[in-house]
Amino acid sequence: MAAVELGDRLAGLSLGRSTPATVRVTGLGRAFGDRPVLDGVDLEVAPGEIVAILGASGSGKSTLLRIVGGLDAPTAGTVTIDDHEVAGIDDRVAIGFQEPRLLPWRTVADNVAYGLPAGIAKDAGRARVAALLELVGLADFAGHRPRAISGGMAQRTSLARALARDPGVLLLDEPFGALDALTRMRMQDLLLGVLDTAPTTVLLVTHDVEEALQVADRVVLLGSDPDRAGARIQQIVTVPGERPRDRGSAELAELRAELLAGLGIDRHAH
Numbered sequence: 001m002a003a004v005e006l007g008d009r010l011a012g013l014s015l016g017r018s019t020p021a022t023v024r025v026t027g028l029g030r031a032f033g034d035r036p037v038l039d040g041v042d043l044e045v046a047p048g049e050i051v052a053i054l055g056a057s058g059s060g061k062s063t064l065l066r067i068v069g070g071l072d073a074p075t076a077g078t079v080t081i082d083d084h085e086v087a088g089i090d091d092r093v094a095i096g097f098q099e100p101r102l103l104p105w106r107t108v109a110d111n112v113a114y115g116l117p118a119g120i121a122k123d124a125g126r127a128r129v130a131a132l133l134e135l136v137g138l139a140d141f142a143g144h145r146p147r148a149i150s151g152g153m154a155q156r157t158s159l160a161r162a163l164a165r166d167p168g169v170l171l172l173d174e175p176f177g178a179l180d181a182l183t184r185m186r187m188q189d190l191l192l193g194v195l196d197t198a199p200t201t202v203l204l205v206t207h208d209v210e211e212a213l214q215v216a217d218r219v220v221l222l223g224s225d226p227d228r229a230g231a232r233i234q235q236i237v238t239v240p241g242e243r244p245r246d247r248g249s250a251e252l253a254e255l256r257a258e259l260l261a262g263l264g265i266d267r268h269a270h
C-alpha cells in the first residue's frame with residue numbers, strides 16, 4: 001500500500017491524530033544522592049523534529065529521556081510539552097526501548113493494541129492497529145506470537161505499539177541497539193518512512209554516530225567537562241542534507257569525525 005494512502009487511512013480514523021508537540025527542557029539537573037548526573041541541560045525541540053542524543057556510556061542519555069517521559073523526576077529545572085510541565089507519566093508521550101518488551105502470550109496485533117489510548121472505541125482501535133501493522137510491514141504477522149517473529153519484527157511491533165497511542169512526542173532509547181547492522185539500517189529507513197506518515201516529535205538516544213547522522217535533524221552531544229560532575233550539552237549539530245543521506249559524503253564524514261572527537265574517540269588514532 002502506498003504511504004499516502006496509508007496516511008489517509010490513519011488520518012481518517014475516528015481517533016484523529018495528535019499534532020507533534022514542542023519539548024522544552026530548561027535548566028535541567030538530576031542527581032542520584034550526592035552524585036550529579038545531569039546539570040544545566042537546556043534544549044528546545046520543535047514539533048516534528050527528530051533530535052538524536054549522543055554521549056558516552058553513563059553520560060545521562062537515558063536519564064534525560066526518562067525525565068522527558070515523566071518516568072523520572074528532575075532535581076532541578078523543568079520539562080514542558082506544549083507549555084505544560086511534565087509531572088509523572090504523560091499521555092502525550094510514548095516510549096520505545098532497546099528490548100521490544102512484548103507480552104509473549106499475546107499476538108503481535110494484541111501487543112500493538114496494548115498501546116492504544118484508554119477509552120478508544122473498539123472498531124476504531126482495531127482499525128488503527130491494522131493500519132499501524134500495515135505501516136511497519138507486519139500485516140501478515142498480526143496473529144503471530146512474539147517468539148515466532150525475528151528481532152527486527154519484534155522491534156517493529158514495539159514501534160507500532162508506541163505509535164498506537166498517537167503520541168505528540170516519541171522517545172526512543174537505543175531502539176535498534178540489539179539488532180544486527182543490516183537490520184539496523186533497514187529499521188532506520190523504516191522509522192523515517194513511518195514518521196513521514198505519522199509525524200511526531202522524536203528524541204532518539206543512540207550510541208551510534210552513524211545512526212544519528214542518518215536519522216536526525218539535529219544531534220545533541222551530552223558530556224561532562226573535566227571540572228564538572230554532571231553532564232550537560234556539549235554541542236548541538238544541525239545535520240545537513242535531505243534524507244536519505246549519502247553515507248559516503250565528505251560533509252557527513254567531517255561531522256562524523258567531529259562528533260566522534262566529542263565522544264573522546266580520535267579517528268586518526270585507529
Ligand SMILES: Nc1ncnc2c1ncn2[C@@H]1O[C@H](COP(=O)(O)OP(=O)(O)OP(=O)(O)O)[C@@H](O)[C@H]1O
Pocket residue numbers: 032037055056057058059060061062063064207
Ligand atoms: N535510579 C538510579 N539510581 C542511581 N543511579 C542511577 C540511576 N539511574 C541512573 N543512574 C546513574 O546515572 C548515570 C547515567 O545513567 P544513564 O543510564 O542515564 O546513562 P546513559 O548515558 O544512558 O548510559 P548508557 O549509554 O550506558 O546507557 C549512570 O552512572 C547511572 O549509574
